[in-house]
Amino acid sequence: MSLSAGDQLKYWGIAALVFAIVLWFLGHVLLPFVLGMAIAYFLDPLADRLQRWGLSRGAATAVITAGAVLIFILAALLVIPSLVSQTVDLIDLVPVLVNRLQEFLAQHFPNALDEGSPARNALASLGQAIKERGPALFEKLLGSVGSVINVIVLLVIVPVVAVYMLLDWDRMTARIDKLLPRDHAPVVRRLARDIDSSLAGFIRGMGTVCLILGTYYAVALMALGLQFGLVVGFVAGILTFIPYLGAMIGGALAIGLALFQFWGDWGWVAAVTGVFLLGQFAEGNFLTPKLVGNSVGLHPVWLILALSVFGALFGFVGMLVAVPLMAAIGVIARFAIDQYLKSSLYGGVSGSATNLVHGAQERDQP
Incomplete structure (x- = not known):
């Protein structure tokens, strides 16, 4: 016998509480394990495509794993050392940037930096604080990440979980499908397909957009000779995942560094600005519509709220x-x-919602 709506709501509420x-x-x-599952979910379409080309699931997983290992080795040898070095150098450069800002304000707005003024004290303390606490914050961040994940987890456990999940993904989904309540299986399958389409x-779409934009920003800014171009591109690419935030932070950081490095040579400053304008134009008109499309159903405000709340509560x-939870909740x-629109609660006991709407339209006609 099927459970009543109240009983179903109670059990699903208990399941949600246990999950939290x-x-x-x-x-x-x-x-x-969450990271490994996310990686496997991201790569599952690639494995399915390789299977359609004639490879077995095991062979497709092996090809993807070999490609991932090669990319990781290249990144470890060519990108990561430069990224860490530029990040440390950028932290050390911040006091110099603050001093340059002080000189600019003293030249153009002398009253703003009078001895003992709030602006002067704030700038001085800001430069000193970043100089002293920047490396400590960077080390603390690495240390906190290391305490949660640690190097062994990053280099061994996550890839192993991802490989096993990718290898068994189709079998796991088939097994879960067999465990669905028979009365509700068609509805659950339809909701699962909608959630999968949204995710x-x-x-996958925004991950590809982040990778493309991050690579573009890093290569273009380094080609222009901007110091710390790799860091700026990395930051802007990652933050593109959060709508508008990547462009604002990456653009402000790049243009600020360009003003410091190319002050007086406005052509180079304009070129750096043009790199970000071109990137945003490509994202808004080509990359996001093509790779993400309109199937997401996640408003940027809800996305930012979800990331903030869940990040504060669960790290x-x-x-x-x-x-994933917001996508599921949206679906x-x-x-x-x-x-609700099909129910008698909306349409009333005397007729369906459709009949009521049609009746109202007929009454409105002269």
Whole structure:
């Protein structure tokens, strides 16, 4: 016998509460597995395509793994050392940038930097604080990440989990499908397809957009001779995942560094600005519509709210699960609204919603 709506709501509420408690207490333990699952989910379409080309699932997983190892080795040898070095140098350069800003303000706005003025004290303390605490903050960030994940997890556990998940992805989804309640299986499958479409449009699409834009910004800025161009491109590429934030922070950082490095040579400053304008034009008109499309259903405000709330409550693992949960909630909410519009609660006991709408239209006609 099917459960009543009240009983179903109670059990799903208990399941959600258990999930939140597990995430709260075991988030740091689950992190490598969540990362591995996310990587496998991202790469599953590639494995499916290789299977359609004639490879077995095991062979497709082996090809993807070999390619990932090669990319990791190249990144470890060519990109990561330069990225870390430029980040440390940029932190050391901040006091110089603050002093340059002080000189500029003293020249053009002398009253703003009178002895003992709030602006002068704030700039002096800002430069000294970043100089002293910047490296410590960087080391603390690495240390906190290392305490949660550590080097062994990053280099061993996450890739191993991703490989096994990718190898068994189709079998796992088939097994889960067999465990669905038979009465509700068609509805659950339809909701799962909608959630997968939403996630595929956002995670895979935005991940590809972040990679393309980050590479473009880094290569273009380094080609222009901008110092720390690799760091700026890396930051702008990652933050593109959050709508508008990557462009604002990356653009402000790049243009600020360009003003410091090319002051007086406005052509180079304009070139750096043009790099970001071109990147944003390509993202808004080509990359995002083509790779992400309109299937996501996640408003930027809800996305930023979800990342902030889940990040504050559950840390980094909370940020990882925020987008899938919001996508699922969005799909379920749209399904609930659709059911409500078809119900007698909306249409009334005397007729369906459709009949009421048609009747109202007929009454409005002269």
